[in-house]
Amino acid sequence: MSTVTPPRTSRDAATTEGPRPGSRAGGGPFGPGQLLRALPAALRKLDPRVMVKSPVMFVVLAGSVVTTGLALADPTDWFGWAVAAWLWLTTLFANLAEAVAEGRGKAQAEALRGARTGVVARRLAGGREEHVPGTGLRVGDLVVCEAGDVVPGDGDVVEGVASVDESAITGESAPVIRESGGDRSAVTGGTRVLSDRIVVRITTGPGETFLDRMIGLVEGAARHKTPNETALNILLASLTLIFLLAVVTLKPFAVHAGADGETSVIVLTALLVCLIPTTIGALLPAIGIAGMDRLVRRNVVAGSGRAVEAAGDVSTLLLDKTGTITLGDRRAVALRAVRGVAEDELARAARLSSLADETPEGRSVVALTEERYGLGGQAPSGARWVAFSARTRMSGVDLDGLRVRKGATASVVAWVEESGGPVAGDARALADRIAEAGGTPLLVAVEDARGRRVLGVVHLKDVVKEGMRERFAELRRMGIRTVMITGDNPLTARAVAEEAGVDDFLAEATPEEKLALIRREQANGQLVAMTGDGTNDAPALAQADVGVAMNTGTSAAKEAGNMVDLDSDPTKLIEIVATGKQLLITRGALTTFSLANDVAKYFAIIPALFAAAYPSLDRLNIMGLTSPESAILSAVIFNALIIVALVPLALRGVRYRPAGADRMLRRNLGVYGLGGLVAPFLGIKLIDLLLSLLPGIG
Numbered sequence: 225m226s227t228v229t230p231p232r233t234s235r236d237a238a239t240t241e242g243p244r245p246g247s248r249a250g251g252g253p254f255g256p257g258q259l260l261r262a263l264p265a266a267l268r269k270l271d272p273r274v275m276v277k278s279p280v281m282f283v284v285l286a287g288s289v290v291t292t293g294l295a296l297a298d299p300t301d302w303f304g305w306a307v308a309a310w311l312w313l314t315t316l317f318a319n320l321a322e323a324v325a326e327g328r329g330k331a332q333a334e335a336l337r338g339a340r341t342g343v344v345a346r347r348l349a350g351g352r353e354e355h356v357p358g359t360g361l362r363v364g365d366l367v368v369c370e371a372g373d374v375v376p377g378d379g380d381v382v383e384g385v386a387s388v389d390e391s392a393i394t395g396e397s398a399p400v401i402r403e404s405g406g407d408r409s410a411v412t413g414g415t416r417v418l419s420d421r422i423v424v425r426i427t428t429g430p431g432e433t434f435l436d437r438m439i440g441l442v443e444g445a446a447r448h449k450t451p452n453e454t455a456l457n458i459l460l461a462s463l464t465l466i467f468l469l470a471v472v473t474l475k476p477f478a479v480h481a482g483a484d485g486e487t488s489v490i491v492l493t494a495l496l497v498c499l500i501p502t503t504i505g506a507l508l509p510a511i512g513i514a515g516m517d518r519l520v521r522r523n524v525v526a527g528s529g530r531a532v533e534a535a536g537d538v539s540t541l542l543l544d545k546t547g548t549i550t551l552g553d554r555r556a557v558a559l560r561a562v563r564g565v566a567e568d569e570l571a572r573a574a575r576l577s578s579l580a581d582e583t584p585e586g587r588s589v590v591a592l593t594e595e596r597y598g599l600g601g602q603a604p605s606g607a608r609w610v611a612f613s614a615r616t617r618m619s620g621v622d623l624d625g626l627r628v629r630k631g632a633t634a635s636v637v638a639w640v641e642e643s644g645g646p647v648a649g650d651a652r653a654l655a656d657r658i659a660e661a662g663g664t665p666l667l668v669a670v671e672d673a674r675g676r677r678v679l680g681v682v683h684l685k686d687v688v689k690e691g692m693r694e695r696f697a698e699l700r701r702m703g704i705r706t707v708m709i710t711g712d713n714p715l716t717a718r719a720v721a722e723e724a725g726v727d728d729f730l731a732e733a734t735p736e737e738k739l740a741l742i743r744r745e746q747a748n749g750q751l752v753a754m755t756g757d758g759t760n761d762a763p764a765l766a767q768a769d770v771g772v773a774m775n776t777g778t779s780a781a782k783e784a785g786n787m788v789d790l791d792s793d794p795t796k797l798i799e800i801v802a803t804g805k806q807l808l809i810t811r812g813a814l815t816t817f818s819l820a821n822d823v824a825k826y827f828a829i830i831p832a833l834f835a836a837a838y839p840s841l842d843r844l845n846i847m848g849l850t851s852p853e854s855a856i857l858s859a860v861i862f863n864a865l866i867i868v869a870l871v872p873l874a875l876r877g878v879r880y881r882p883a884g885a886d887r888m889l890r891r892n893l894g895v896y897g898l899g900g901l902v903a904p905f906l907g908i909k910l911i912d913l914l915l916s917l918l919p920g921i922g
């Protein structure tokens with residue numbers, strides 16, 4: 225046992241002001257200050273072991289070393305020095321782009337670390353409480369948290385109800401309720417209990433908590449190349465190789481053109497760097513990091529860049545109903561007895577079946593029978609409790625020959641009919657009336673000496689979250705079909721689906737059916753996103769291409785999905801999809817721009833280079849650059865500066881509007897393809913003019 229002396233409670237650490245992810249520091253507009261701050265990190269990235277991960281930039285680094293060597297061999301050659309200097313700058317600018325993208329999360333990571341350090345846990349061991357550091361907790365440990373305590377680790381509430389301030393993680397200052405038994409049982413390390421007392425079972429080991437993952441994410445430390453990025457890198461590497469061979473075969477011509485050995489190697493290296501796709505090679509990591517960063521600023525924590533990219537192509541969104549589309553605070557509001565049964569008898573049975581039911585629904589039944597029917601008393605001993613499960617959709621108790629069940633209409637009807645018992649004629653009508661209004665009916669039935677029979681219905685009420693309808697309409701405009709899946713009955717499902725405005729719904733779905741539905745959609749070639757909060761959603765969240773767990777949900781759901789929405793907003797997928805699309809579009813646009821650029825540079829340099837040796841090439845020399853050296857140098861300078869010029873676009877992303885994919889593609893090809901062709905001509909000419917003003921050139 226590692227006891228901390230003097231015992232300090234987690235209260236001491238609670239003073240740390242949490243960051244507000246929604247208004248993140250460092251995520252503001254891009255400025256020169258950011259470049260300066262990122263410089264040390266950019267210099268560190270010059271390490272060849274780091275550089276080799278980007279084949280294009282590695283070639284530039286090699287080029288910088290070679291030209292520097294040649295310049296050293298002939299120190300009076302100003303051209304060699306100039307080329308070498310600009311190649312080093314090209315390499316540095318590429319690293320700077322990545323470092324700036326990473327730097328934007330640093331401040332936030334620091335703030336998040338503050339929520340983690342110094343927290344002391346009150347661990348339960350053999351009925352006693354001991355104080356251990358939060359970092360010393362292991363999976364399965366039980367800890368107590370009372371008003372004022374910082375929750376020392378991720379876990380599930382196994383006892384009690386408490387209001388919790390989660391602003392350190394979510395930035396949202398309104399307290400949330402966390403309670404045992406339901407879909408709102410998960411607590412996150414670093415959040416603070418505001419009232420009451422809960423016992424938490426720790427579910428994640430040290431170093432793997434949600435807070436740790438978030439810190440790794442905003443720092444970019446947890447970043448891996450996505451399959452798309454890898455594919456693009458392979459393409460860029462192949463192009464680089466092709467140009468390398470092409471340039472090497474130019475060597476005899478360069479010698480013929482009058483350049484001597486050393487100069488020709490410098491010229492050819494410069495030419496190579498201008499021709500290979502350095503722009504996209506330099507900006508590729510920054511684009512990916514910035515995409516993740518944009519999501520974090522929308523309060524979505526994504527586990528992988530791959531999921532963000534998949535989100536850009538999602539065509540179907542499946543949503544769980546309770547806790548996702550509705551607030552999930554499903555409470556018993558009324559009891560309706562069937563004809564011939566007294567409401568009190570129904571109330572007693574409903575209460576008995578719920579005394580050990582730790583779900584919010586169960587506890588709300590107990591509360592209702594106390595408030596409305598004045599019932600009291602603890603759970604009797606000797607009872608066999610039947611816990612609720614999403615598969616049986618029932619809960620209840622067996623006690624001295626008396627059996628009580630409550631649950632979904634179909635399940636309880638089946639239970640009664642199984643024994644040949646009659647289902648009172650008005651039971652279904654009572655249930656349907658509740659369901660048609662969007663409520664959830666729970667049938668209550670008993671089995672005693674007279675056999676099994678239905679006593680009545682509990683009306684569970686839930687509220688559809690605000691603004692759903694407009695947001696689902698927006699998803700429709702993005703071309704995404706929304707399907708609500710719920711374990712609830714078809715009538716309730718229809719009513720809620722209509723109120724929320726989803727395209728379709730699937731009712732009475734078991735976890736297996738949720739899973740099967742996703743597999744079916746995927747088999748049809750759809751990319752599926754799933755949004756859910758419950759443990760019974762976990763398999764579906766894991767199977768979906770994009771699984772977004774509500775932060776209010778269970779740890780199982782959060783583990784299974786590949787994103788967590790800190791705002792628990794089921795329509796957050798709009799932003800997630802937009803971010804994903806923006807990431808894909810930005811990468812596509814800058815790749816187009818980069819390749820078009822290289823083509824233009826080719827035509828700008830080659831004629832200037834060889835015009836002397838091959839006068840017929842002079843007709844191609846439309847740019848009329850001052851001299852071959854100036855042409856080469858201008859191209860190299862342009863090639864370096866364009867990287868810095870495009871950093872803001874790489875970080876901000878190309879604007880995405882919900883429009884047809886074809887139109888977007890055509891527009892971007894036009895803008896970035898044509899722009900990429902024209903820009904070098906203008907830029908190189910301008911730089912050439914400026915260079916010609918320098919003494920000694922021209």
Ligand SMILES: Nc1ncnc2c1ncn2[C@@H]1O[C@H](COP(=O)(O)OP(=O)(O)OP(=O)(O)O)[C@@H](O)[C@H]1O
Pocket residue numbers: 544545546547581583585586612613614617618619630631632633664665666709710711712713758760
């Ligand atoms: N504590 C409970 N005891 C008995 N029956 C319950 C209890 N809670 C829920 N039910 C019944 O079981 C059904 C299925 O519940 P489940 O939690 O699997 O799905 P849901 O939460 O209604 O829907 P969703 O999948 O959208 O979250 C409910 O619609 C309700 O009829």
Ligand SMILES: [K+]
Pocket residue numbers: 497498499500501502503822863
């Ligand atoms: K280039």
Ligand SMILES: [Mg+2]
Pocket residue numbers: 407544545546547757758
């Ligand atoms: Mg649920």
